[in-house]
Amino acid sequence: MAISKKEVEHVALLARLALSEEEKEKFTKQLSQVLDHAEKIKKLDTSNVFPTSHVIPLRNVFREDKAKPSFSEEKALSNAPEKENQAFKVPKIV
DSSP: OOOOHHHHHHHHHHTTOOOOHHHHHHHHHHHHHHHHHHHHHHTSOOTTOOOOSSSSOOOOOOOOOOOOOOOOHHHHTTTOSSBSSSSBOOOOOO
């Protein structure tokens, strides 16, 4: 399926791209090749291929949530440049 130079110009206009004549010719050829390849893929028999969102199976891996001893407030705040009311003091950002 060939794409015309006019269609490339239209897409470039929608994308707010300023293309030179050389780029328009180049993209016309490249986009036509992409569409030709898509046509070839369309012709493949995919009746026995299950739809997937990823080519490899993915699953979430969660670790067990276990309570562990933590730093004391004193140790956690020991290197803080500034602290206030047992908390880190940071500059106000609005």
